[in-house]
Amino acid sequence: xxxxxxxxxxxxxxxxxxxxxxxxxxxxxxxxxxxxxxxxxxxxxxxxxxxxxxxxxxxxxxxxxxxxxxxxxxxxxxxxxxxxxxxxxxxxxxxxxxxxxxxxxxxxxxxxxxxxxxxxxxxxxxxxxxxxxxxxxxxxxxxxxxxxxxxxxxxxxxxxxxxxxxxxxxxxxxxxxxxxxxxxxxxxxxxxxxxxxxxxxxxxxxxxxxxxxxxxxxxxxxxxxxxxxxxxxxxxxxx
Numbered sequence: 001x002x003x004x005x006x007x008x009x010x011x012x013x014x015x016x017x018x019x020x021x022x023x024x025x026x027x028x029x030x031x032x033x034x035x036x037x038x039x040x041x042x043x044x045x046x047x048x049x050x051x052x053x054x055x056x057x058x059x060x061x062x063x064x065x066x067x068x069x070x071x072x073x074x075x076x077x078x079x080x081x082x083x084x085x086x087x088x089x090x091x092x093x094x095x096x097x098x099x100x101x102x103x104x105x106x107x108x109x110x111x112x113x114x115x116x117x118x119x120x121x122x123x124x125x126x127x128x129x130x131x132x133x134x135x136x137x138x139x140x141x142x143x144x145x146x147x148x149x150x151x152x153x154x155x156x157x158x159x160x161x162x163x164x165x166x167x168x169x170x171x172x173x174x175x176x177x178x179x180x181x182x183x184x185x186x187x188x189x190x191x192x193x194x195x196x197x198x199x200x201x202x203x204x205x206x207x208x209x210x211x212x213x214x215x216x217x218x219x220x221x222x223x224x225x226x227x228x229x230x231x232x233x234x235x236x237x238x239x
């Protein structure tokens with residue numbers, strides 16, 4: 001543990017354990033969690049062994065529902081903690097938050113039931129989206145009872161892995177598309193000029209990304225009036 005006392009989550013709030021060996025990263029993740037309704041950090045750990053202890057304590061004390069898990073730590077690997085959680089049958093879900101991009105690690109994490117795999121660095125918008133998807137998954141899980149229909153099963157699986165926008169066409173970079181998407185979600189509606197100024201892109205470049213989001217149904221175009229001459233096109237996130 002980091003020295004802070006663990007706390008019990010309030011009511012139906014999701015109790016979150018943050019596991020990362022970098023203090024500043026833990027602080028950032030805590031600040032992000034605090035901004036997402038329905039989630040509460042109950043404990044933080046700087047290593048794998050402390051995380052194991054936290055999981056054991058959670059079985060008799062403060063409730064841990066979700067672990068935000070780094071993969072690489074000085075005293076162990078995130079996959080080992082995931083294996084332990086699964087072996088004990090603990091009702092704890094895991095979202096991997098890591099810089100590890102190795103395909104074998106990703107496959108193993110998914111095989112161990114890791115709900116999401118978020119690669120560093122990322123924006124708050126991307127982080128919030130993953131937590132909101134997880135919250136929807138929990139909601140649907142609670143509502144399901146008895147013999148589930150195929151539609152209910154599909155909805156449950158789809159909550160964690162909703163359809164994503166199609167790959168950007170040639171000439172558009174995925175990382176820049178992620179930045180434009182995050183800016184639109186957090187600060188929209190935006191014009192191409194506003195998005196470009198915020199992200200260090202030219203108006204023309206920003207407009208290409210915004211137009212792509214509109215074409216695939218993730219953004220909505222509308223006309224903005226208020227200045228003489230032709231109206232300016234603005235884009236709003238459709239979610």
